[in-house]
Amino acid sequence: MPTTLHAIPSLAQQSFMHRLWFKDQAATELARSTDSLYMFIVWTCVISFTITIGLAYYFAWKYRRRPGVPIQRSPSHNTPLELAWSIIPLIVMVVIFFWGFRDYIEKQAAPGNAEIIRVTGQQWRWSAVYDNGREVLPDEYQVVGGKPSPVIVVPEKRPVKLLLTSKDVIHSFYIPDMRMKIDVFPNRYTSFWFEAAEAGKDHVVFCAEYCGQDHSEMNALIRVVTEDEYRAHKSKELQIEDPVEFGRYLWERGRGCAACHSIDGSASTGPTWKGLFGRETRFTNGEVYTAEQMSDVEFFANYVRESVFDPKARIVAGYPDQMNSYVGLLNEEQLSAIIAFMMSPEVSGRAAPTPPAPAGAAGEPSETPAAAPEGGAE
Amino acid sequence: MSSITGTQGHDLPHGGHDHHDVSYLHPKGGAAAVVWDWMTTVDHKKIGVMYLVAVLFMFFLGGVAALAVRLELFYPTQIDQATGQVVSGQLFNTGETWAKGNETYNRIFTLHGVIMVFLFIVPSIPASLGNFLLPLLIGAKDVAFPRLNLASWYVYLFGSIFAIISIIRGGVDTGWTFYTPYSTMTPVDHWAVVWMIVAAFILGFSSIFTGLNFVVTVHKLRAPGMGWFDMPLFVWGIYSTAIIQVLATPVIGITLLLLVFERLFSIGIFDPRLGGDPVLFQHFFWFYSHPVVYVMILPGFAVISEVVTTHARKNIFGYRAVAFSSIAIAGISFIVWGHHMFTSQGEVASAIFSALTFLVAIPTAVKVFNWTATLYKGSIAMTTPMLYALGFLFTFSIGGLTGLFLGCLATDLHLHDTYFIVAHFHYVMMGGTVIAFIAGLHHWWPKMFGRMYSELGGKIGFFLVFIGFNLTFFPQFILGTQGMPRRYASYLEEYTFLHQLSTIGSWVLALGLFTHLFVFIHSLVAGKKAPPNPWGSLTLEWTHAASPPIEHNFHHEPVVTHGPYPYDDVLPAQTKPGEFVLPPPLPSGRKAH
Numbered sequence: 012m013p014t015t016l017h018a019i020p021s022l023a024q025q026s027f028m029h030r031l032w033f034k035d036q037a038a039t040e041l042a043r044s045t046d047s048l049y050m051f052i053v054w055t056c057v058i059s060f061t062i063t064i065g066l067a068y069y070f071a072w073k074y075r076r077r078p079g080v081p082i083q084r085s086p087s088h089n090t091p092l093e094l095a096w097s098i099i100p101l102i103v104m105v106v107i108f109f110w111g112f113r114d115y116i117e118k119q120a121a122p123g124n125a126e127i128i129r130v131t132g133q134q135w136r137w138s139a140v141y142d143n144g145r146e147v148l149p150d151e152y153q154v155v156g157g158k159p160s161p162v163i164v165v166p167e168k169r170p171v172k173l174l175l176t177s178k179d180v181i182h183s184f185y186i187p188d189m190r191m192k193i194d195v196f197p198n199r200y201t202s203f204w205f206e207a208a209e210a211g212k213d214h215v216v217f218c219a220e221y222c223g224q225d226h227s228e229m230n231a232l233i234r235v236v237t238e239d240e241y242r243a244h245k246s247k248e249l250q251i252e253d254p255v256e257f258g259r260y261l262w263e264r265g266r267g268c269a270a271c272h273s274i275d276g277s278a279s280t281g282p283t284w285k286g287l288f289g290r291e292t293r294f295t296n297g298e299v300y301t302a303e304q305m306s307d308v309e310f311f312a313n314y315v316r317e318s319v320f321d322p323k324a325r326i327v328a329g330y331p332d333q334m335n336s337y338v339g340l341l342n343e344e345q346l347s348a349i350i351a352f353m354m355s356p357e358v359s360g361r362a363a364p365t366p367p368a369p370a371g372a373a374g375e376p377s378e379t380p381a382a383a384p385e386g387g388a389e
Numbered sequence: 390m391s392s393i394t395g396t397q398g399h400d401l402p403h404g405g406h407d408h409h410d411v412s413y414l415h416p417k418g419g420a421a422a423v424v425w426d427w428m429t430t431v432d433h434k435k436i437g438v439m440y441l442v443a444v445l446f447m448f449f450l451g452g453v454a455a456l457a458v459r460l461e462l463f464y465p466t467q468i469d470q471a472t473g474q475v476v477s478g479q480l481f482n483t484g485e486t487w488a489k490g491n492e493t494y495n496r497i498f499t500l501h502g503v504i505m506v507f508l509f510i511v512p513s514i515p516a517s518l519g520n521f522l523l524p525l526l527i528g529a530k531d532v533a534f535p536r537l538n539l540a541s542w543y544v545y546l547f548g549s550i551f552a553i554i555s556i557i558r559g560g561v562d563t564g565w566t567f568y569t570p571y572s573t574m575t576p577v578d579h580w581a582v583v584w585m586i587v588a589a590f591i592l593g594f595s596s597i598f599t600g601l602n603f604v605v606t607v608h609k610l611r612a613p614g615m616g617w618f619d620m621p622l623f624v625w626g627i628y629s630t631a632i633i634q635v636l637a638t639p640v641i642g643i644t645l646l647l648l649v650f651e652r653l654f655s656i657g658i659f660d661p662r663l664g665g666d667p668v669l670f671q672h673f674f675w676f677y678s679h680p681v682v683y684v685m686i687l688p689g690f691a692v693i694s695e696v697v698t699t700h701a702r703k704n705i706f707g708y709r710a711v712a713f714s715s716i717a718i719a720g721i722s723f724i725v726w727g728h729h730m731f732t733s734q735g736e737v738a739s740a741i742f743s744a745l746t747f748l749v750a751i752p753t754a755v756k757v758f759n760w761t762a763t764l765y766k767g768s769i770a771m772t773t774p775m776l777y778a779l780g781f782l783f784t785f786s787i788g789g790l791t792g793l794f795l796g797c798l799a800t801d802l803h804l805h806d807t808y809f810i811v812a813h814f815h816y817v818m819m820g821g822t823v824i825a826f827i828a829g830l831h832h833w834w835p836k837m838f839g840r841m842y843s844e845l846g847g848k849i850g851f852f853l854v855f856i857g858f859n860l861t862f863f864p865q866f867i868l869g870t871q872g873m874p875r876r877y878a879s880y881l882e883e884y885t886f887l888h889q890l891s892t893i894g895s896w897v898l899a900l901g902l903f904t905h906l907f908v909f910i911h912s913l914v915a916g917k918k919a920p921p922n923p924w925g926s927l928t929l930e931w932t933h934a935a936s937p938p939i940e941h942n943f944h945h946e947p948v949v950t951h952g953p954y955p956y957d958d959v960l961p962a963q964t965k966p967g968e969f970v971l972p973p974p975l976p977s978g979r980k981a982h
Binding site for chain 2: 032033034042044045048049052055056059060063064066067068070071074075076080082083084085086087088089092093096097100101104105107108110111112113114115116118119154155156157158159179180181183185187188190191192193194196197198215217218219220221222223224225226227228
């Protein structure tokens, strides 16, 4: 049972049977405990199988039908014997049940101080966002089983809790080295916690719930690093020179605006960005921004700024009040990249305008500059 | 003590004088008349044979799909990272993209699952052997509702046609479990999914008809003198199965109907986008599909009890324990469905379902111990059915014991949805039910068709099947323990060796099954005529009916005065099967018609 993290023996120290079954070593102390339980059940099976089937085959040979050997009488009922072979298995089952139950509860309940990483499954890839809002970047993918898969970096010797959800069907997040999986649903969050024992190891993640065409290529890697490496890694941000491309990246993956805002005019949770630059917009409070106002670069930029940092200020008529503030999740550079992307010909449908310069230091969202219109809306 | 009671010198029919005395297989007129006779028959034996032909055909289809699945998995798929093209290892690749190959693989494993579960294994033993033997074993002329019996076969045929329409439309890739929301949003042909679900829905009715028929038959049509504890254990097994079929099948019917409504009319039941809950589907689905595991395996137990007693020439050890354990398993099977969902439900539910699951292991273990104890001091003939029964003890015990890993919560979180599960349920379904089915076929073949088969051929077939089966599925336990998930079209290279062992095993297994097919065909064409009781068994179908039985089964209704296996009391020591002489008939008994 879990004692200390350093108790994990190396592969060479493990028994032959263990190596035969598992090949690799457990990545966490809980996984190690599961292995012990597993081996206990293996031996239970081996012993009971050998006794029962051994006896059956011995009888089959010893009492094989031979000329001149008459049938012998034998009892067809024996209460003590029958009670014994009902009760002994029952006791073994009770032991296995409680052992399994105890480890199961430990696998379910994460310590309160766990590092949270959000993981999303969709057909057919995993994506992950660290607790500072930074996503696994496109250059942090590695080929696992034929397809580039995200590498999720985690700190060693510290509880990590993955908060999982799905964008489409049911998936299952499975790390064989941790002897643990949990199903991932489109309509709720589930969690998977672990405390990786050793930095410098990679652990493969599979999708274990059948989810369609590329189910077998829906992989990821968990990479365990030291605490310092983890902090450095988490704060590393992707930089793309071209602001429009950087904006596109932030929209699509970096900050996931695409989940609610389309750029092709299709309906979604929030208003589409297509043609928003220069579009007459009505709000639930009765205000109207004219097409002329919205065509003004400064007016538009401030409108977007307010919508991002104070989304409740104005709600576009016909849409729910659903967006949360991005204060702390977007810096000035990123915000202007998103605005540049919104004003790009592809999204706005207009000739290329000049994007505005960054509006000074990372401002408080409420401090809308004086020239700002009365606000914006989501 | 007691003895077989027959009727006035007419224990065994010897050739008929009127049409009631001829074999049920005796043709009535020309080819067209024979076909018409079979298609409209209400004789349980003919319906049993028709079911046998149908389920064996489905077994063949599902088996071909299985071989294709194993062949695809011989090599992992190799992808050229630069071009995204498949380099090697994809059997189903059409040359375009690897995605295409994956999709084909997904359809084929679904096909394998759907055919084997709904079209083969659920009806396998109960509908074929059960139909043929249940009335014979209880001394009845037919089942309680012969027309309902025929209807069930046609409903089965009808359901199969829907499944085949679905396959012709390209098949489905949902897995046999139809998990939502994937099954409501899969990109394959819309109607293929609907037809496949409708097929499973219709097949459920066939199952209900059969089950209902058997329950009433066992209650009402037992021969005079046959109390509940004088019934052969085959009857107990089939009876327990029938109860589950009647009670559980309506649930899957409703569930599948809801699924079709959701797909066709966007009624939100299981799909979260429509306000439904996908886990609800899993609960509904397994509320049926777990008890159905026992619809599959209880008939297997039923066959093994008959084979072991006959070929060991021994009264079963602990008759009541074996009989009650069938009923206990049937009862507990209804409250363990949640163990399919340890990774998707709350902690309390999981703990309760885990505990209940361990409970079901006890009656199952008791059966195995009883069969082993039955062999003690027996006179054991190593016939093909007996070899299969011994093989069954081996494979089924592995299947049952590996259930411990899965009922146990902590280990299940690791092994759920891996190849360990695949290996476990194949050891139970194939190593249990199918092996028992083959044992039963060999055991009752002389009775059903009046011909003996080649013992040597049967034994060669057994060894091929036994070795092939273990070679196919044992490596999958190790694969699963090492983390290989199920339903994967490809895999990491480290799993290659074990996958290849498994694929080679599947060829040996197929060879064994074809050997049996050949032996059976040879027996029909050129087999020796079977005596009425080649094994020296003491159950009614052997002692009181001809091989093959006459149309009304018995010349005179048998009267039973003892339990089913009085070998210790009745039999002289026998040295060879076939030389068995029935004990002298005693007076009494009523006319059958």
